[in-house]
Amino acid sequence: MPSIPHPPKIAFHASEAKIAVAAQKALTERYGDISAEDADVIVALGGDGFMLQTLHGTQALDVPVYGMNCGTVGFLMNEYGEGALLERISAAEEEVINPLVMKAVTADGTIHDGLAINEVSLLRAGPQAAKLRISVDGQVRMDELVCDGALVSTPAGSTAYNYSAHGPILPIGADVLALTAMSAFRPRRWRGALLPKTAHVRFDVIQPKKRPVMAEADSRAVKNVLSVEIRSEPQIAHRILFDPGHGLEERLIQEQFV
Structure with missing residues (x-):
């Protein structure tokens, strides 16, 4: 998969939840916002349901998605935080899943x-x-x-x-x-x-x-x-980014020892 440039160009997508809309406004003011078609990475703000919606909606783009939890369930999401977002994205680990x-x-x-x-x-x-x-x-x-x-x-x-x-x-x-x-x-x-x-x-x-x-x-x-x-379907690949040490593999293991 192609590497992500630093600093990456970001497209912010938010769910309709008030907390997600407010987060999008704050992050856009701080980092700017461009269209998904021109972005190096898409940042999804919401819960797991919105993450799935974002992955489906951007399926035709070879652009990774970095989620930040602004919802109830966030298994596919990273912890929300406004600071050092560019550094977090650059250091993120990528998981590729097939639907x-x-x-x-x-x-x-x-x-x-x-x-x-x-x-x-x-x-x-x-x-x-x-x-x-x-x-x-x-x-x-x-x-x-x-x-x-x-x-x-x-x-x-x-x-x-x-x-x-x-x-x-x-x-x-x-x-x-x-x-x-x-x-x-x-x-x-x-x-x-x-x-x-x-x-x-x-x-x-x-x-x-x-x-x-x-x-x-x-x-x-x-x-x-x-x-x-x-x-x-191996011909379709969804790219998801996770903070180091908090990827899907680690989360799946953690779930079995709760």
Whole structure:
């Protein structure tokens, strides 16, 4: 990846939260502000949700993103501070993550494509449990999973929804994906599986009218899905900057010893 010039040209992006808007104003007055297209680095001010939004929105640009926490959750963010920002960016460590590609087919035959940096999830959308058939690389691995839902997570997203569903935390450099079940009824207490990063996962919804299911890619929802295919996309790379000693690898380890 290209190195960051010093001093870097910065584009500040802020969430709608008052604290983030105020931070953007203060930082812009101190360091200036340019467009993302002309920047050496984008500084995202908000929480993890806004960080994901920024990464999706600047996907076409080969520009790293340095986040500063002005929100509630900040796993992907650095600590907020106005001083020595140029030096912090120059000393930052870069992590490169690949998103998941989702192809969901709905009951009316429409195909919905999506990208997810954290996870693609399937959730029951009615009072009855979902019934899902799971295939990996074209081979059926589970004929019927009765559950509240299931998800496929990247290492970067493994401490988010995946962890809340009792899925494993994955090292950021691991070439694996986590397939995690939510409240599995049959097979009883089945938690999921670890799959190679190259795996193509397919969920087919059984009895979709009686047991409707929705799919989400980083919280972007598609209702009434019949099937969902998920794979990692190595051609898309998101560059995230972290202060030394506080990168994703260290944070993932810390989460396991809380």
